[in-house]
Every structure is written in C-alpha cells, then in structure tokens.
Amino acid sequence: MTDNDMHIIADRWMLESRQVINWGSYEGYHEFKPSMSDKMPVTLLAGASESGKSTLVDAQISLLYPTGTPYNKASNSGRSERNDYTYLRGMLGSSDSENGETPIYLRGRSEDNAPQAVWGAIVDTYLNRTTGAVLSCGKFLYLASGDGRGEVRRQYIAWNRKIDPRKMDRFRDTPFTATMLKKTYPECDSFPNAEGFHAYIWHEMGLSPEACRLLHKIQSADAPSRLDDIFKQGVLGVPEALELARTTVDDYERYDENFRSMEEKAKRIAKLRDIQNQYGEYTEALQARREFDAVNPDAEQGNATLGAWAYSRMAGEVRSGLPIAQRKCKEYERKLEAASRESSDLEIELNEVRDQISDIDDGSLARLEGDLERARRDAEETRKQRTSVQARFQQAGETMPNDEESWNAKRDAIAQALDSYDIDKAQRENQRDAMYDEVRDCRKERESLQADLNRQRNQKTRITQAMDEARAMLADAVGLDPKHLPYVAELMDVREDSEAWRVAMNVTYAPIAQTILVDKRYEQGFAKKVSGIDPRLMIRRTWQFVDTEASYDTASTKGWLSSKLRFKAGSPFTGWLREQVASERFDAKCVQTIDDDNRDERQVQTDGQLKSGAHGFHGIKNTHMIIGFVNERYLTELQRKLEKAVEQLAEATIRHERAKRQVDLLRDQKELANFISDMDWSKVDVVGAEHAVEDIKTRIEEIRSNPELAKLTARRDGLLAQVNQANMAKAQAQVDVNSASHIVQAEQDWLDAYGKAEIDDSRMPSVLSNQLTDIYEATYGISSNVNRAEIITANVVGGSGVFADRVLHNMANEIRKRITSLNDQAGVMRANVETRMADYLGSYALDDNMVTASVEEYRFYVEELKSLDMLSTRKATDEEYVNSLEKLRMSFMQIARAVDTDKKRIDEQLDRINAMLKGQQFGPRHGSLSISAEVHNPEHEFVGLMKNTIADLNDWKQSDQGNPAATRKQFERCRALVERLRQELGQVRDANGIKSYGAKNLDPRCRCSFYALVKHEDGPDERITSTGGRSGGALQELTSFIYGAALIYLLGGDVTGQPTYTTLFLDEALIKADGRYTQRALGVLPKLGFQVIVSAPESKTAEILEVATKAYVAYKDASNGRSYLQEITSDEITRLESEIAADMDGETGEGRTDGDAESGDGSDR
Secondary structure (H helix, E strand, C coil), rough: CCHHHHHHHCCCEEEEEEEEEEEEEEEEEEEECCCCCCCCCCCCCCCCCCHHHHHHHHHHHHHHCCCCCCCCCCHCCCCCCHHHHHEEEEECEEEECCEEEEEEEECCCCCCCCCEEEEEEEEEEECCCCCCEEEEEEEEEEEEECCCEEEEEEEEEEEEEEEEEEEEHCCCCCCHHHHHHHHHHHCCCCCCCHHHHHHHHHHHHHCCCHHHHHHHHHHHHHHHCCHHHHHHHCCCCCCHHHHHHHHHHHHHHHHHHHHHHHHHHHHHHHHHHHHHHHHHHHHHHHHHHHHHHHHCCCCCCCCHHHHHHHHHHHHHHHHHHHHHHHHHHHHHHHHHHHHHHHHHHHHHHHHHHHHHHHHHCCCCCHHHHHHHHHHHHHHHHHHHHHHHHHHHHCCCCCCCCCCCCHHHHHHHHHHHHHHHHHHHHHHHHHHHHHHHHHHHHHHHHHHHHHHHHHHHHCCCCCCHHHHHHHHHHHHHHHHHHHHCCCCCHEEEECCCCHHHHHHHHHHHHHHHHEEEEEEEHHHCCCHHCCCCCCHHHHCCCCCEEEEECCCCCCCCCEEEEEHHHHHHHHCCHHHHHHHHHCCCCCCCEECCCCCCCCCCCECHHHHHHHCECCCEEEECCCCCCCCCCCCCCHHHHHHHHHHHHHHHHHHHHHHHHHHHHHHHHHHHHHHHHHHHHCCHHCCCCCHHHHHHHHHHHHHCCCCCCHHHHHHHHHHHHHHHHHHHHHHHHHHHHHHHHHHHHHHHHHHHHHHHHCCCCCCCCCHHHHHHHHHHHHHHHHHCCCCCCHHHHHHHHEEEECEEEEEHHHHHHHHHHHHHHHHHHHHHHHHHHHHHHHHHHHHHHHCCCCCCCCCCCHHHHHHHHHHHHHHHHHCHHHHHHHHHHHHHHHHHHHHHHHHHHHHHHHHHHHHHHHHHHHHHHHHCCCCCEEEEEEEEEEECCCHHHHHHHHHHHHHHHHHHHHHHHHCHHHHHHHHHHHHHHHHHHHHHHCCCECCCCEEECCCCCCCCHHHEEEEEEEEECCCCEEEECCCECCCCCHHHHHHHHHHHHHHHHHHCCCCCCCCCEEEEEHHHCCCCCCCCHHHHHHHHHHCCCCCEEEEECCCHHHHHHCCCCCEEEEECCCCCEEEEEEEEEEHHHHHHHHHHHHHHHCCCCHHHHHHHHCCCCCCCC
C-alpha cells in the first residue's frame, strides 16, 4: 500500500462554508457555515416553504454533482424547471400577458427595463478534518446583457485556501475568463468545463458518480426509504453483464452485417463474372461474324474475294479432272471402232438370209408381217381413243355405249340436248353465283366473329374493332398508351344479380358509351396533336376531359339503373362516371312496364324500350352490346356464335360446290357432244381392231408352217436381234465418244477462261477457310463419286459456267445465312450481357445515371470486378467467420461469467457494508444490524440456452473450425441467443430511479430483494423485509443506518469505516417520525462520520434542534422576493431546547405506548 493510498483512506472532507452570489432568490452575497462539531456536526436549515432552503441545497447539485443531475423537486414545486439560467437571473414566478405567461426575474434588467449583465457564484470551502488542509471549489456564472438561456458562461475554480467570490465583482462588465480567476486567486486551478472540474474535485475528496447519485437521492424530496429502493437506486451499479450483452449484440449485428456485405459482394462478383463470361462469348460470336466480312457477298470486295476463292477451288477440280476425261475419250473411240465392225458383219449375214426366204414365199411373209405391225398399231390407237372417250362420258355423267347401234343413238340424243344449253347454262351459273355470295358472307361473318373473339379475349373489352382502331390512332397521335384512353363502355357493367338489365344498360347509356375519357392533365396541346390525323382515315370519335383529382357525387338511387351497375376497380375516372350515370340526363328508372302517364322520369324496360318525357325508343337490331366487362360467360357466348357461323359456312360451302358441279357437268356434256359428233363407232371399237390383228397372225402362221422357211425365219429373227443390239452398241459408243470429246473440250475451254484464278488460303483465318471449304463441299451433295470437273464445266454457255454460277449463288446464300445467324447469335448474346448488366445496375447502381446497361460500357463492369476482387475474397470471408465466431464464443463465456459474478458482487458489497455496520448499536434495545439479500437465479431456459450455445461453440472449435459450411451454420445458430439477449436488453430502461433496469436474466438487481437482520442479545432476532413494516421513527433510524453505511462504502470508507467526503444534505421529506426517533435517526449519521445538514420546515425544527449544534433560518422578504439567511445563536438554541424539554415533560404516556409498540416483536415485517 502506497503513501498516497493511505492519504486517500485517511481523508475526511467536511463543508466549512458555502458562499453564494446572485443565486436564485439570494440577491448579492450570502454565506452559510454548517456545524463542524467533532461529536455532533448536525446543522438545521429551517424556513417556510419557498423561503430559499432548497435553493441553497440546489447549489450543491449545480456545483458538485454530474452535469444533468435534476434539481430538488421541492425547488421546482409549482414552477417551471430550474437551471443555471433561471437561478442566475433569480426567477420568482410568472405573470399572465397577451403572449402567455411571462417569467419574472430579480436580475438581468435595469430599473428602466433595459437588458443588463448578471454574474453569480457558488463557492464551497472544505476542511480536511484529518490533515487540516483546505480546499475551495467554485463555479462562476456570467450572463451578458441580452443573452438567453443557452448563453450562460461558466468558469470553474479549485484552490487550496478559502475563496472570496466577491473579489470577481471588479470584472463584472465582461465575461469571466481563466486569466481573471488566476489573477484574482493566484496559483488556483481553473477549468473551462464541468467535466474537468469534477474529475479534479472528485479525486481530491474521494467522490464518484455513484456516490454523487446516492448523495443526490438523500437530499431529494423523493429519497427512497425501502431497502430494495435504497440499494437498487443508490448503491448497486449497472451490472457488467448488461454492457457485455449490449456489446455482444452490437458485435453480432456488426459481424452479421459485415458477412451479409461480404456475401453481397460475393453475389456482385458472381454477377460481374457472369457478365464477363457472357461478354467473352459475345465477343467470340462477334469475331466469328466479322471473319465473314472478307467474303460477304453483299459487299463489293467481299463478293470479289468469294468469287476468286470459289473459282480457284473449281479450277483445281477441273485441272485434276481433265486427264481423266482425256483417257475416257480415247477408250470410247476404241469401243466405237469395234462396235462398227461387228454391226457391218451382222448386216451382211442378215441380208443373205432374207434373200433365201424371198426365194421360197415370193415375199408374202414379209408383206403380212408389215400388215401385222400396222394392225397392232391401229388396235393400240383404238384402245387409247376408247379410254379417252369413256373418261369424257364419265365426266359428263353419261354411260358409254358398248355397240354401234347404241353409240349412234346416244350421240344423236346428246346432240339434241344442246338445243337448250344456253338457257340451262345461265340458270345454273346464276344459282352457282348466288351460292358463292352466301359463302362469302358466311366466311366474312366467321372471320369477323373470330377476330372479335380473339381481340376481346386478349384486350378484355367488348368494344368493336372500329372503335379499337380509332382509339389506337388517337393514342398514337397524342403519345399516350391506349389504356389511358378508356371508353365509357369499358369502365362499367351490370351487377351479376342484375344480368337481365344488360340490354337496358346498353340502350340507356348508349349516348355516352362510345365517349373516350381523357385525364384533364393532358388537355393542353391535345387538340393540336389530334389534328395530325387525316380525318378521312378515322371514324368520328368523341372524347371528354375529366378532372380525376376532383370529388364527385357518387350516390345512386335504388330502383334506378345506376344502382344496378358495377365499375372498373382502380380507374381514375370512376368517380366522374358514377356521377354521370346517376345524373338526370342519363339515368333511368327500371320498370317492368312503361308508365305512359309518367313524363317526369326516364323509364326503361328489360327489353330496352325507353321513355324519356314525350319521346319513346325501341329496337336493338344491328346494335352492338359494347358496354360491360369481358368475363367467361361473355366469351362463351361469343364462342357459341362463332361455332354457329362456322356451321353455316360449312353448309353454304356444300351448297355452292353442288351448284358449281352442275355448271361443270353441263359444260362437260357440251364438250362430249362436240367431241363425238363426227366420230364413227370404229374409232372406239377395240374388239373389232383386236380381231383384225388375230386374222393376220393366223395367215402368217400358215405360211411359217413350211419347215425350211421356219428355219430361215428363226435365223433371220436372231440375226435381226443381233443387228439391233450391235447398232445400239455402236450408237452408244458414238454417243460416248461425242460426250467425252465434248467434256474434254469443255474442260479445256473452262481452264482457258478461268484457270488463272488462284487464291492463297493461308492468308485467310483458318476458321474462315475451314467454313468456306465446308460450304463449298456441301454444293456437291453427299456423293464422293461425282466427277466434279464434269459438273463444273457442264452446260457452259458463252464462257459462263452454269454450275459455277450455282456454286457461287449457293455459297453466297449460305454465307448470308451464316452471317445472319451469327448476327442473331451475337444479338442474343449481347442481349444476355445487357440483361445481366441491367440486373446488376438495378441491384447495385440504381441511382447512377452515368452508366448504362450497354456492352459499350463493359469497361465499367471490369473495373467494378477489379475493385471488388481487391476488397473481398472467399477465403477472407471464411477467415472472418472463424474469427467472429471465436469472438462470440469468448463474449458468451464472459456474459455467463458476469451473470454469476454480478450476483456474487452483491454479496461482496453487502459484506463490506455490514463490516462498517459492525459495532454500531441499532434501535432502543441496542441490537446489531446487518443487511442481507436474496438473489434468485436466472430463468432455467435462459441459462440452458446460454450453456448449450457455449457448448456448441466449444464443439465447433474442437471439430469444425476448418469447415466453412459448419462455421456459417454455427454462426447462424448463435442468432437465437443473440435475439434472447436483445429481448433482455429491450426491457432495459431507467425505471423508478434505477438506471438501466429490467433485464431480469442479466441483471441481479431484478432478481434480488434486501432485508435487514437485527440481532438482540436479550431476545429473538428481527428480520425486516420492508421498511414499511416498522414504526416511522424506527424506519428513519434504519434508513439512516443504511444510507450511512452505503455512503461510507461508496466514499471509500470500506477499510477505515469512515467516509472521505462527509457532508450530507437531508431533505425535510426524510424526517417523518416523532421527535425521539428523529433524534435517534439523525444521531446515527454523525456517529458514522458524517456532517449532516437538515433542511426542514419550521414545524419540524423542535425535534431536530435536540441534536443540532448549529441552526440557520431562511426567510424571504415578500415585498421584493429576496431570500436571506440568519444563523440562530447558541443561546437561542439553548432556550429553544428548554422550551422543547418542558413541552415533553407535560406529555401523557402516549410516547411510552409508541415506544412499547416499537419495541415489540420485530419478526419478518
């Protein structure tokens, strides 16, 4: 233990004097010197209500206690809140005026009510009763002329000798400064603010914020008297577990936010990398497309390059094929020579056989064979003719005759029927045309219904196509979406329970149904824009500008048509429309039968008959029922109409086909008649022609029955077949020679024309060269045996190869397709990139108008990715999770420890307090007093959650610390405990004078109750659980003991049993019992080492004077509102004490009764 420690423990600072200048109702200088008696330093500060007692006590709060400490409630009674400003100016009250209450001050205004500077001071001088040292501490206030509440200037001072604040009056014309203070009080310590001043003074006198809090409680009018309140409000501090829990919750939120940020960065990086990958594919597609620019057939240079490449390839093919063609040509020439020799030899032999036959039959066989050939040709011709004629008979709906007589009769009958041909033809054509008109009308109706069904299903509207088209033209002209230009018809419908009135609705509101509604905001310039429409192209339309912000009368009358309507939800025009349909102009009364005598009201029936005044209306033919919403019932009805129209079209088409067939049949009959009018039966007599063939064949067989002739004939027929075969071979050989010669010549000519075309493939990109080769190869098809040279040079006309043109044409088309495909592919890929860019901007750069979702802005996304890659990596995120989870583990363990130690700390504090109470006699029986507490454990569920979470974290550290997924899962599982801690902290508030109170599982103050234990040598022990269980005086004595012991503990007296700072101000509210107990209670505190200053009303002064060694009276001059202090001399005190003693001698035994009651059983009350 150091010398300095010994010094602090031994100090006993006691107030020697308090000096105030211009403080509250104390005008000018006043000094208060409390008793410093060695045995009983008790001072009475008496006075009537609002005499200035509390003003003097509040000087203690303003000077020594932490900034913001509230003034004594007694000083605020019936007035506005007190502060340095109101005390410096001496606020007396307020007066009513036109502008409300006006405060009344003693100071700050001259006699002529001009603003005036004010200064004031509070100076306390303390004497160290142990060392004799002096310490003065002061607060100087200055308010310049005209300054307001927030402009009070303050200077603080500490000096090791007594300060006379009146010396600063010489500087009253300017705000006080540290220099002025040091000049006035040499070697003093000055402070510009309360924080530094308090730190210095508290250190010197052993004060602390906790001690000041309890000192303030004691001197307040609402000083607690219950044991629980005394300890919880004044002794026990905020437990460590609360701050640890608050820090842990904040840490978890910070970690969680950080991880979310990291994860979000990871998502951003993933999105950016996706953009990067998609952009790479886009640029590859773009590059592939650009490679085709070199051979783009739609560009002059590209087309020339493509032609040169193709002709170079084809020239190579022809060069390779020319030697082959030349060899084939030589081979075909040799075959032709051999075939010619063979044909000549066979012809000589055939002629010799023919001569031998002629010598035998004189030439008859040759003639008959010629006749047989002609007969066979005639029979074939007859069969063909009969087939043709028979087809004409069938087409004309007639049956072809089978003999000559029937043929002639049928031919004559058909010819006679042609006499009425023109009349029949006109009738049938008229019938056909009528049927065609019916089909056309039915088809038009079906198409119209189909279009209406599709349009009304898609657009959810019953309006006609013409209305829709007119609105579209109008919308396009004025630059609005058609949905912003609704027809009245689209905004209302009959209610479902009033479907019977649909026709009536369409008839009644027909005058406004086709009116287009336009928001009034668009009225300016509307007409000018509409003038841009050619009026000849648009049906006449009406529109109405509507103020959608206005209020409208939307009431409807029951029984009228307007009450049977429903309106489109969400339309801005609904209010206006409700008013219109219910107006006298448009609404109609719904009736079953029109009342002819009623001309005052519009009436309408369900069938649509309408009467308005003297006018009536009926009929709905050709009326479009356009008002209403599109629902399934309506669409089903349209579908039914469409199906009926389809059936009608099918029936009309059948009738038209029948009529058309009748016209065609009449024409076919005429053509048949003309065709056979001069035709003889023999032209179609197939049977007769076949008989003629058979007759000739019989005659030939008779001649051939000669054996020698038969032998020669067979020989002749064989040679004839051989000659024919040889001649065919010879002809084919000649054709082959001609063809081969032509091919050789064509290939030679082609090479002469195009053989110089050469192009170096190596100068082209390999990908392009390969693709051109694939395209070129595809022009030959899939066969690998094709002689390409022959194909290339075939059909050469005027030096231009037909196939070569086709190759170029096909290659150009294929290249165009590939360019288009690559353009489309690049476009799709660009759209993919820009879609992802837009998604990224929408998520992370919504307010950045400087960048767009365009591939041209790709550099921005690359830079974003670079910056994010530098800020965040997955590994760093994993490490952060591990570090944060380890910190949480430690924090939870600290909270668990603090919950336990906070509870133990209460016991330790009580042990120290009880040590100071040891040896002190309590009560009339002089028992020994000690304080104990019952502290309950936190809730089992809370403790279990804490233990389980810590156990899980320990297991994680042991087994899964290197597993990122397990680490993230464990971090998330900690949320339950964090949320529980947050709930606990959510209950924390300053309540009932206790700071940060309410977290029952974290704060042992919420789970404890205090009780006093009084041990008696001559009887049973007393347990006092609440100060409300004893008489008033006993409670005061107990309260004094408790406050004193607690203050000694807070003021560093737990070793010596004496407080370092001894001055206590007690409020009158603490003095509640009769004289004997008041004296006993007041006697406790001096015995514990305290200097006591009791502020009490005059009615309480007698009992206090019994123990007081000094007394002051505060009083106020009613004429000017100023307060004064007057010390009561010792002679006056002695006199007053004698008077009190005499009064007590005259009392009855009531006091003894009180005493007996007080000394009764003190068990658990």
